[in-house]
Amino acid sequence: xxxxxxxxxxxxxxxxxxxxxxxxxxxxxxxxxxxxxxxxxxxxxxxxxxxxxxxxxxxxxxxxxxxxxxxxxxxxxxxxxxxxxxxxxxxxxxxxxxxxxxxxxxxxxxxxxxxxxxxxxxxxxxxxxxxxxxxxxxxxxxxxxxxxxxxxxxxxxxxxxxxxxxxxxxxxxxxxxxxxxxxxxxxxxxxxxxxxxxxxxxxxxxxxxxxxxxxxxxxxxxxxxxxxxxxxxxxxxxxxxxxxxxxxxxxxxxxxxxxxxxxxxxxxxxxxxxxxxxxxxxxxxxxxxxxxxxxxxxxxxxxxxxxxxxxxxxxxxxxxxxxxxxxxxxxxxxxxxxxxxxxxxxxxxxxxxxxxxxxxxxxxxxxxxxxxxxxxxxxxxxxxxxxxxxxxxxxxxxxxxxxxxxxxxxxxxxxxxxxxxxxxxxxxxxxxxxxxxxxxxxxxxxxxxxxxxxxxxxx
Numbered sequence: 001x002x003x004x005x006x007x008x009x010x011x012x013x014x015x016x017x018x019x020x021x022x023x024x025x026x027x028x029x030x031x032x033x034x035x036x037x038x039x040x041x042x043x044x045x046x047x048x049x050x051x052x053x054x055x056x057x058x059x060x061x062x063x064x065x066x067x068x069x070x071x072x073x074x075x076x077x078x079x080x081x082x083x084x085x086x087x088x089x090x091x092x093x094x095x096x097x098x099x100x101x102x103x104x105x106x107x108x109x110x111x112x113x114x115x116x117x118x119x120x121x122x123x124x125x126x127x128x129x130x131x132x133x134x135x136x137x138x139x140x141x142x143x144x145x146x147x148x149x150x151x152x153x154x155x156x157x158x159x160x161x162x163x164x165x166x167x168x169x170x171x172x173x174x175x176x177x178x179x180x181x182x183x184x185x186x187x188x189x190x191x192x193x194x195x196x197x198x199x200x201x202x203x204x205x206x207x208x209x210x211x212x213x214x215x216x217x218x219x220x221x222x223x224x225x226x227x228x229x230x231x232x233x234x235x236x237x238x239x240x241x242x243x244x245x246x247x248x249x250x251x252x253x254x255x256x257x258x259x260x261x262x263x264x265x266x267x268x269x270x271x272x273x274x275x276x277x278x279x280x281x282x283x284x285x286x287x288x289x290x291x292x293x294x295x296x297x298x299x300x301x302x303x304x305x306x307x308x309x310x311x312x313x314x315x316x317x318x319x320x321x322x323x324x325x326x327x328x329x330x331x332x333x334x335x336x337x338x339x340x341x342x343x344x345x346x347x348x349x350x351x352x353x354x355x356x357x358x359x360x361x362x363x364x365x366x367x368x369x370x371x372x373x374x375x376x377x378x379x380x381x382x383x384x385x386x387x388x389x390x391x392x393x394x395x396x397x398x399x400x401x402x403x404x405x406x407x408x409x410x411x412x413x414x415x416x417x418x419x420x421x422x423x424x425x426x427x428x429x430x431x432x433x434x435x436x437x438x439x440x441x442x443x444x445x446x447x448x449x450x451x452x453x454x455x456x457x458x459x
Contacts (some may be wrong), residue, residue, distance in 0.1 A: 033261025074212020078274030112203030
């Protein structure tokens with residue numbers, strides 16, 4: 001068992017019995033569950049919309065190379081510079097070089113999971129550059145020294161009392177302030193950083209191939225400030241974010257808003273097609289777009305698993321997952337948690353994270369709520385199957401399942417022995433089952449035996 005798996009089991013066991021954590025998560029996800037049905041009402045035909053979105057992403061991923069090249073041609077024609085990064089190290093080196101050239105001392109960044117993936121803040125801090133999170137949830141997490149808890153709602157696990165106490169401790173403000181006053185304090189602090197920063201960093205919710213643009217979706221306006229105030233704008237995003245046409249946004253923006261937060265449309269939706277042009281009065285003087293692979297082509301190479309690249313990062317599968325709601329986002333110790341994280345992380349970060357694909361009830365609720373209809377529970381099973389195929393399972397596990405398969409295919413074997421004997425074999429001999437589960441309790445008679453008794457069948 002890898003160190004990552006051991007740590008996951010420990011942290012999830014601790015968090016699962018934390019009743020206060022469960023109360024906060026149930027409260028916040030309860031609000032989400034109340035608003036999403038209202039957002040869905042904007043769709044006259046929701047299922048066809050989801051199917052269409054899946055088909056658009058299918059076309060984008062199946063032709064990923066040509067769409068990315070089209071995007072590069074279009075946006076470079078307007079003065080932006082595109083950088084292709086295969087790994088975290090290449091992306092960080094590119095950002096470090098830009099920061100050195102611009103003599104950057106302060107950098108502002110909007111919410112971006114990809115920057116979390118490459119640990120950009122740590123990299124910049126080690127180079128003596130102040131990197132400031134401008135999304136309120138991310139700002140809270142940065143003050144507390146924690147990574148995001150959730151893909152969409154970074155501080156979901158904190159109550160308003162927790163945030164008030166954190167601001168009092170870190171910013172020296174009075175204790176017990178209201179959310180409105182806390183937001184105002186954060187706004188005042190961050191406005192100073194926008195005007196001081198030499199570089200602004202954003203992610204991209206979508207890469208638009210036919211216009212050579214990036215689309216950013218947000219609720220606070222901080223991404224607009226991050227890419228408009230500083231003289232240099234750096235975009236960093238995964239290569240899978242591409243969509244074929246700007247016309248596709250009329251479908252994806254409402255879906256992302258509804259499934260992400262329950263809104264009909266997110267407050268700020270911005271399309272950026274390059275740096276400031278000659279006839280424009282505002283915007284950055286330079287724009288860089290870093291297209292990150294970092295293991296995504298491993299998913300692309302797997303004909304079945306590549307479906308996970310359709311994800312639009314709405315976070316709906318996290319809110320629906322019974323495992324996530326019990327163990328929390330930090331137990332995973334990965335950038336992407338919840339069902340989508342369990343599917344993609346073993347491909348992005350290697351076999352040390354194969355255990356995540358087993359941390360699922362396989363209830364299928366994640367597949368049910370996915371706006372682009374990714375078959376998440378099937379992909380979790382696919383990952384498990386690949387782990388066994390590649391030898392990433394223990395000999396004991398393989399022997400146990402082989403014995404179970406042989407017994408299941410033989411009716412006489414299944415009927416053999418008492419229920420107590422079967423309980424002993426499963427619960428005491430194969431201890432892996434009960435290490436993190438309740439003991440199995442076989443019925444005194446099998447279904448086959450009960451059927452024969454009911455219908456007076458003697459043979």
